[in-house]
Amino acid sequence: MPDDIFSLMRDSIIAGAPDTATYLARKAIAAGTAPLDAINNGYVPGMHDVGEQFARGQMFLPDMMASAEAMRAAMAVLDPELKKLGADRPTSGVVVLGTTKGDIHEIGKILVGTLLTAHGFQVHDLGADISGEKFAAKAQELSADIVGVSALLTTTMRNQKTVIEALERSGIRAQVKVMVGGAPVTRRWAEEIGADGYAKDAMSAVALARELMNQKTGPRTPEPIGSGKVV
Ligand code: HCB
Numbered sequence: 001m002p003d004d005i006f007s008l009m010r011d012s013i014i015a016g017a018p019d020t021a022t023y024l025a026r027k028a029i030a031a032g033t034a035p036l037d038a039i040n041n042g043y044v045p046g047m048h049d050v051g052e053q054f055a056r057g058q059m060f061l062p063d064m065m066a067s068a069e070a071m072r073a074a075m076a077v078l079d080p081e082l083k084k085l086g087a088d089r090p091t092s093g094v095v096v097l098g099t100t101k102g103d104i105h106e107i108g109k110i111l112v113g114t115l116l117t118a119h120g121f122q123v124h125d126l127g128a129d130i131s132g133e134k135f136a137a138k139a140q141e142l143s144a145d146i147v148g149v150s151a152l153l154t155t156t157m158r159n160q161k162t163v164i165e166a167l168e169r170s171g172i173r174a175q176v177k178v179m180v181g182g183a184p185v186t187r188r189w190a191e192e193i194g195a196d197g198y199a200k201d202a203m204s205a206v207a208l209a210r211e212l213m214n215q216k217t218g219p220r221t222p223e224p225i226g227s228g229k230v231v
Contacts, residue, residue, distance in 0.1 A: 005033070006042040009074070013046025014053075016066025018073035025077035035081040036203070039111065043074050047107070051183075071107050075114075085118040093145035093213045096138045098126035099182075100159035105152035108182065108202070112148060115202040116209055121146075132159070132166030139167065139176050146212055148205065149195075151182040160185070161193040177212040181205060 005028055012020040021043070028038045050067040053059040097113050099106050106128040113123045126138060139147050147167065151157045160180045167173040177196040180189070190198035196212055199205035 005031075006038070006045075009038060009042025010046035010049065012074075013043055013067050013070050014049055016063060016070050018070045021070040021074040022077055025074045029077065029081055035078040035085075036115075038074070038078060040201075043071055047071060068107060075107070075110065079114050082114050082118050085115075092120040092122065093209065093216075094122045094124070094142050095146045095148055095209060096124050096126065096135060096142060096144045097148040097150070098130035098135055099128035099150045099152070100156045100163065101129060101131045102159060103151055103153050103156035104128045105150070105182070108152070109148070109150035111202045112150070112181065112199075112205045115206050116148075119206045119210075121209060132162040132164075135163045136166040136170040136172065140170055140172050144176055145216055146177045146179060146209055148179050148181070148209075151180070151185060154184050157182070157184055157189065160189075160195065164194055177216060179205065179208050179212065 005024060009021065009024050009028075012024055024042070025038060028042075029035065047067065050059060050064055054061075054064050095113075095116055097109055097116075099109050109128070110125070113125045117123050124138060124142060124144070126134060135147055135149065138144070147163065149160045149163050151160050164173065164178055167176055167178070178194075179197040179199055180193070180195045181199045181201075185198060187198045196215075197208045199208045
């Protein structure tokens with residue numbers, strides 16, 4: 001039963017059990033479960049639970065690291081499946097993605113990159129702990145359409161603004177749309193720092209990226225399936 005497998009997935013993250021997480025991901029795919037359902041209904045709730053337990057002092061850093069490892073193991077199975085999606089092709093564009101300076105959280109950002117790729121965007125993932133200058137330099141080099149900035153800490157959220165400032169300094173802010181996200185980020189924060197959009201999760205990020213592309217260029221003919229790639 002899907003509900004049972006979702007709760008086992010959640011438990012595998014809480015237990016920090018990569019082998020179980022891998023096994024369940026393979027089992028779900030073999031049974032025809034949509035990879036995004038496994039992520040959203042199984043593994044991500046596990047991560048949220050871990051975060052809550054950490055905040056209550058019931059889990060510690062090594063536990064959180066083990067959970068992240070289990071999440072990565074599940075994603076290693078689900079990522080290729082997600083990239084096979086693409087029945088509904090969007091307007092494509094070039095996206096530079098990264099996590100802000102001082103922040104090493106990257107699971108959510110990787111998921112955003114995977115789904116954007118699956119929907120025809122060319123994604124360049126800079127990784128985590130990235131300065132505003134690096135975002136701006138890569139956006140300039142690739143003539144990026146969108147820069148996606150992730151932040152998971154209240155202390156590193158403000159660095160999303162430094163990315164926007166770096167884009168302004170390099171003279172390309174008018175050509176690049178900026179979308180922000182991450183657990184502590186809100187729409188209001190996005191407005192406050194002058195970002196062009198906020199997405200609460202990876203599917204919303206795809207919808208937002210499409211909308212931002214429409215704002216930039218107007219609706220385009222969908223690209224052929226398989227045109228997106230992670231660079
Ligand atoms: Co970390 N950590 N952590 N952590 N961590 C959080 C984020 C806390 C909320 C946990 C808590 O206290 N409740 C907390 C932050 C508190 C705060 O600032 N308010 C916290 C803390 C405190 C810390 C350390 C400071 C702990 C310490 O050292 N004492 C430390 C910070 C290190 C640093 O960055 N300098 C730390 C370290 C870690 C790791 C390394 C153990 C591990 C990260 C591993 C990795 O990513 N490589 C980790 C983890 C796993 C978490 C939690 C448990 C899960 C994060 C996650 O992967 N979520 C997190 C608790 C939580 O968030 N509830 C906890 C799942 C993904 C799918 O969701 O929100 O990241 P997401 O992404 C979504 C969404 O936001 C959106 O789409 C994604 C996909 O749906 N999105 C975007 C994200 N980016 C976007 C960009 C866009 O343009 C658009 C949409």
